[in-house]
Amino acid sequence: MELSATTMSLLFFVFVLAMFLGVELIRKVPSQLHTPLMSGSNAISGISIVGALLALGHADSGIAVSVLAGLAVAFATINVVGGYLVTDRMLEMFKSKGEGKK
Amino acid sequence: MNPELMRGLGYIAASILFVFGLKMLSSPVTARRGNIVSALGMLIAVAITFTAMAEIRWAWLIAGAGVGALIGVLAARLVKMTGMPEMVGLFNGFGGLASMLVGWAEYHGVWAQGGDIHLFTRVAILLTVLIGGVTFAGSLVAYGKLSGRLGGKPVLYKGQNIVNAILLVVVVALGVFFTLQGLGQTNATGFSIAYLLLMGVVVLALIFGVLSTIPIGGADMPVVISLLNSYSGLAACAAGFAINNNVLIVSGALVGASGLVLTRIMVKAMNRSLANVLFSGFGAASESKAAGYHGEAKPVSPADAYLILEAAGNVVIVPGYGMAAAQAQHAVRELAELLEENGAEVKYCIHPVAGRMPGHMNVLLAEANVPYEQLVEPQDVNPTMEMVDVAVVIGANDVVNPAAKEDRNSPLWGMPIIEVDRARTCIVLKRSLNPGFAGVDNPLFFKSNTRMLFGDAKATITAVVAEFKQ
Numbered sequence: 001m002e003l004s005a006t007t008m009s010l011l012f013f014v015f016v017l018a019m020f021l022g023v024e025l026i027r028k029v030p031s032q033l034h035t036p037l038m039s040g041s042n043a044i045s046g047i048s049i050v051g052a053l054l055a056l057g058h059a060d061s062g063i064a065v066s067v068l069a070g071l072a073v074a075f076a077t078i079n080v081v082g083g084y085l086v087t088d089r090m091l092e093m094f095k096s097k098g099e100g101k102k
Numbered sequence: 103m104n105p106e107l108m109r110g111l112g113y114i115a116a117s118i119l120f121v122f123g124l125k126m127l128s129s130p131v132t133a134r135r136g137n138i139v140s141a142l143g144m145l146i147a148v149a150i151t152f153t154a155m156a157e158i159r160w161a162w163l164i165a166g167a168g169v170g171a172l173i174g175v176l177a178a179r180l181v182k183m184t185g186m187p188e189m190v191g192l193f194n195g196f197g198g199l200a201s202m203l204v205g206w207a208e209y210h211g212v213w214a215q216g217g218d219i220h221l222f223t224r225v226a227i228l229l230t231v232l233i234g235g236v237t238f239a240g241s242l243v244a245y246g247k248l249s250g251r252l253g254g255k256p257v258l259y260k261g262q263n264i265v266n267a268i269l270l271v272v273v274v275a276l277g278v279f280f281t282l283q284g285l286g287q288t289n290a291t292g293f294s295i296a297y298l299l300l301m302g303v304v305v306l307a308l309i310f311g312v313l314s315t316i317p318i319g320g321a322d323m324p325v326v327i328s329l330l331n332s333y334s335g336l337a338a339c340a341a342g343f344a345i346n347n348n349v350l351i352v353s354g355a356l357v358g359a360s361g362l363v364l365t366r367i368m369v370k371a372m373n374r375s376l377a378n379v380l381f382s383g384f385g386a387a388s389e390s391k392a393a394g395y396h397g398e399a400k401p402v403s404p405a406d407a408y409l410i411l412e413a414a415g416n417v418v419i420v421p422g423y424g425m426a427a428a429q430a431q432h433a434v435r436e437l438a439e440l441l442e443e444n445g446a447e448v449k450y451c452i453h454p455v456a457g458r459m460p461g462h463m464n465v466l467l468a469e470a471n472v473p474y475e476q477l478v479e480p481q482d483v484n485p486t487m488e489m490v491d492v493a494v495v496i497g498a499n500d501v502v503n504p505a506a507k508e509d510r511n512s513p514l515w516g517m518p519i520i521e522v523d524r525a526r527t528c529i530v531l532k533r534s535l536n537p538g539f540a541g542v543d544n545p546l547f548f549k550s551n552t553r554m555l556f557g558d559a560k561a562t563i564t565a566v567v568a569e570f571k572q
Contacts, residue, residue: 018355023362040136072199073166084137090468096475
């Protein structure tokens with residue numbers, strides 16, 4: 001497989017900028033939202049489902065790749081589905097003074 | 103449009119939605135919408151990926167996604183809010199495992215076809231497998247500790263750091279050999295040397311994940327799960343390098359950065375260094391702690407506590423893990439509402455490391471319908487602590503331990519605490535005088551303005567509430 005130097009440096013470029021962006025974003029999250037932040041970012045780390053799907057979509061690769069990629073799809077899906085749902089469940093409970101009283 | 107370009111644009115759209123989703127998490131007002139925005143980004147990323155699949159093996163896809171979705175839905179619905187730390191811990195592990203499998207599948211695919219594999223990609227696959235494996239195994243141990251299946255105590259033995267260091271050196275050495283090998287020749291067993299080296303890295307990464315997590319004590323769990331959260335993102339990021347995919351790199355980096363920021367906040371809130379948390383086995387070291395504090399604790403009955411609270415105009419409630427363990431959050435909210443009806447101003451002061459994960463107490467109190475405006479941080483309360491009539495400490499211990507500022511020999515020395523000892527009166531709800539999770543004695547219990555209300559937190563608060571209602 002050929003990988004040009006430009007491609008490699010662009011991947012690094014994206015990585016470094018995203019790290020800085022991430023730090024700036026997360027620093028603004030108040031401590032009371034740290035648990036939903038963690039479960040929500042857990043869901044985002046389920047992005048490896050994209051890699052799993054791509055591996056599953058390679059033409060004429062053998063059964064072993066199917067098994068590995070199928071398992072990866074399963075675990076990543078747990079993260080994505082479970083992560084977003086549980087975060088939503090938590091955030092629904094955060095109410096301000098006005099709406100808090102039932 | 104060129105399908106490649108279309109996919110690129112779709113992935114950029116997904117990344118933008120992730121960024122906005124995280125940005126909206128900076129306020130409780132927009133947070134819920136932010137989560138939906140982020141989920142929309144994921145949906146776009148997944149949908150656009152189907153256009154890149156040369157063939158779709160539906161059976162595998164449906165089986166994997168179906169089982170995953172089912173488990174995800176059940177876990178998200180059934181988990182109790184008190185059990186959130188272990189669920190997040192376990193999910194970190196699944197993220198790491200998924201990335202590890204992606205790296206492995208990518209390698210196997212190229213290897214099976216006998217193709218060539220670039221050095222850059224080999225390094226990326228190595229890092230994916232390594233970080234993913236450590237994340238997975240470490241998270242399982244963290245899950246075991248948080249859920250009480252494994253004891254919360256640190257597991258320590260002589261030469262532990264040396265064993266871990268040697269293991270790490272061996273892993274790195276195998277990894278270097280692997281990256282230098284390329285795909286290698288297939289030998290009689292059907293595997294190449296390089297493939298075997300990669301499998302060796304997988305096994306050792308798993309072992310290292312376990313061994314590096316067992317020495318960490320229960321009180322340090324907020325740090326560990328923050329760190330594992332970061333690793334799970336970095337594993338996805340490495341997988342992105344392995345398959346040259348920007349959306350994996352961006353999302354993984356965002357999560358990696360998020361975990362690092364949280365780790366830093368937790369470590370600072372305990373006045374420790376990350377190295378100290380990871381390698382020192384806190385809690386076990388306190389065998390050599392300063393001589394126990396002695397004095398007379400002043401126990402009170404719920405009726406006495408009622409009289410103190412009834413006269414208070416300004417109350418600060420300091421919850422800790424004990425409140426979660428006793429499931430007392432609803433009773434606490436009821437007490438707070440009665441105090442407010444009585445004319446008192448009530449705030450909940452939450453230490454960043456209270457509970458077993460960052461922000462855990464806030465979620466529990468939100469579940470009990472406490473409005474988020476009442477949840478404040480130590481720096482909001484400490485400067486005016488003298489004006490507080492009563493500080494009610496419910497199941498918190500180390501985060502209110504005045505030894506942190508009074509006793510240089512205390513393992514807690516220097517940790518920022520909620521200075522409840524400076525309140526006019528301090529009521530501590532506790533089962534007994536036993537030290538907290540970190541195993542450090544607390545001189546707060548023997549201060550002249552401290553009253554001890556012994557018993558199960560839920561039962562005692564319910565008793566105080568009953569006194570109010572009479």
